[in-house]
Amino acid sequence: MKKSTVKHLAGALVTILLFVGIMSYMMQLVSRKDSYHKYQPFYDSQLNIDVLFLGSSHVRYSVYPVELLQDYGITAYNFGGHSNRMATSYWMMVNAFDYTNPKLVVIDCFMLSENTKFREDNNGYSYLHDAVDHIPFSVNKVKMIWDLLESSNRKWEYLWSFSQFHNRWNQLEQNDFEPTVTATEGASFYYEVYTPHDLDVVTERKGIQNTVSVDYLCRIIEECQKQDIEVLLTYLPFPATEKYWDEAYTAGKIAEKYGVPYINYLEEDVVDYATDCKDNNHLNYSGGQKITKHLGTYIAEHYHLPDRRKEADEDVLAAKYQAYMDYKRDMLQAQDELECYLVGLSDDRFSFVLEVEDSAYIKKTKYKMLLQNLGIDQDAIAEEGATIVCVSGETQEAVYYYGALNEKMRRKLDISDIEQKEKENLLIRFTVTDNQSGERIDEVSFVKCGTVEANRIE
């Protein structure tokens, strides 16, 4: 080969390498970080992930893997995603198997009656990006895209997301240059409260017709059984209408057919819809805490999973828990509405002191229920005047004091004095502490605004 030809070929190669290098950086920079944020810790995990939670946003907002690890030694990851149909969950599982060897796959069966592989509207395509973009390029990813987007001409934007996101160049933020990852192992929290009215009372149980989602649920179970992976089906609770009771019934029949265990939470008494719902479809943080505890206890009792706390590096674990607590603290501090704040306190990792200035007001309003949810006895709150309640996160026991606290008591309870500006219209004041570290998480006062709502003041 001539020298000049070699030179030219080398030059072309250098140019291509430079181009690939620059493009790799650009692709990373402009991609939306939601998927990376939620799923990257899965790929970075130093421990084997023993439990995969699959499903829709019901799973995303109801199962908290870090707490499963901390309380039960179970390593888990939350693959629940907005509007994830069973087909999407199937392929997420298949791709996850390339990176971990789970012992158990827990699949929530909400939307079993959906007859599409994914939600085929603008939001659905966006949610699919959340579910897909984090997955490194592989044969399984190509199979996933080709199957899910079978009749769509939008396959390429999922195989090469730069084609979709390159126009984000004018929306770049710090998070794009220094992307952060979730501290919650894929879970998310809702703090809003919604109390459903007129819950459907469904007595007749009937199944649904065979759908694409039913097919893929069967494929999930069969794939797991082929690989000797245990399967647990769930139907997480929410104020379900008749259609969803039918779905839950069908899920039970499928579980029976394959001989796998099934927990139909619609029939269990784990959550309280009066306090644990974010809307008529999702649980809030309080509901999620209860579900997580229930699932954790169930899995610990029924499956012989290794206790990964013993083999994990202590410093790594400590950092993980601290990051998780920091996240929860930030989320709590961001709640400006009292009811959301009360939901945020439904966490046995927090101890708190409540100074209820207007007990009569509290007893007349919706906050009464939420306080009850925190283990505070309504009868123990004074009819009038101030009530001080100290709740220990670990034991969930409440101690009550009445009237204004003197300086000595404040020192004993380690709570600061109420400033003059806070006293006006003060409804309730919180001092929140981390159980484990004893660190002060938050101090906040809520005042009455109008007749119904209360707001945070700094």
Added chain:
Amino acid sequence: MLFNSAQFLLFFPIVVLIYYIVPKKVRYIWLLIASYYFYMCWSVKYVLLLLFSTGVTYLSGILLEKIKQSKIKKNKKIRLKKLCVAGSFGLNLGVLVYFKYFDFIIDNLYSVLEAVGIVIVQPQFNIILPVGISFYTFQALSYTMDVYRNDIYAEKNFLKYALFVSFFPQLVAGPIERSKNLLKQLGKGNQFDFEMAWDGFLLMLWGFFMKIVIADRIAIFVDRVYGDYHTYGGWYLIVATMLFAVQIYCDFYGYSTIARGASKILGIELMENFNAPYFAQSVAEFWRKWHISLSSWFRDYLYFPLGGNRKGTLRKYLNLMIVFLVSGLWHGASWSFVVWGGLNGIYQVFAYVLRPVRDKLVKVFCLDREALSHKLFHIIGTFLLVDFTWIFFRASSLKEAVGIVRSMFAVHNPQILLDDSLYHCGLDRKNFDVMLFAIVVLVVADICKTRGIKIREIIRRQEWWFRYLFVALSAAFILLLGIWGAGYDATSFIYFQF
């Protein structure tokens, strides 16, 4: 397939690779296959039209050659040759008229009948215009004329001739090549020339920059404003019209440049189709620098046969008007295109008529025609005149064009140039800034062109690390800043409708 599509980015490297692998003698056959595949991606059935045009003009060339070499009398020869040319033109233009102008003719016929009180239910034909028909028809007809005029010998190899008509880089939107230039290059089967390929690649990059960074970005703004000109009156329309001048330039020039670049990589030189047209100092000069292949086609095959400027002044003006009216019609089957063409013709006629007046004014006021200020005045003046005609080109009908002109002058809102109003017409501030920056780059490039500075040559002379980094960065930024992909609707080249 569009040049700015994943399909083409896959198609072209494969074509190039196989082109240089197959033996030289059959390379043109591979290009022919690739060209027909390229066209069939648009429409399989309209390939038959391409074949028809190719066949008719090929046969016309063979016939003309036979007549030339025959022993019949000169007068009869001339008559037969003219008959042959007429046949070729008649058949090809007949097809073009049918597909491009039939609906237009019927619509106008029915309008005339209605105007005189004859009401007939108008049938809807909705004839679909085959992509590129205007371009390849003119290219094929130019071959007939070139053989007729003895500028070239008739091509005997049908496959090579078919490639001349269908050569994919310039098939659907030009440049309209002359047989003298292109035919001889096609059968050669060139050796791979790295320098030529490198130059071709740079041309393609520049073409993509103009198309997807500039033209398609401006299109967002122009489409918004022109699409709702009742709301966006006054200076919105003025800005949009000025930007449209850049859009159509970059869209068309971009395509031609990609075509030239792709051809160069294959070792084939196509003609330059634009030569910094907005730096022209008169409308006549503008038309010597804009869509050069079409302008020269009309000059050689319509203006000169009509007599050009050899039959007196009035006849010259008439010939000019005919050429520009036909050119307008060539661009589209709509009265707005005819008006567009007509205006360009009128400008030039007036320029000729007023030349003595201008010369007098220069003398009386002691103006220096070589002064930069004088040239700048003419450049800006020419741009404004040409830009006004673009309104008729862009509007979807004559009525709309008139409405736009009215709306432009009915509203007085220069404040939009100073506040944030322009950032709410489809392009946010950052995109608008990128557009302006890209236009500055374009202007600098065109200034270099007018001064004979060859930017590609300058890049070629730099250190190897700079050259490779420049290309890698340029390609990456074009992909980053370009308007393409799932985030946008695919924006086709403007000239594909012709």
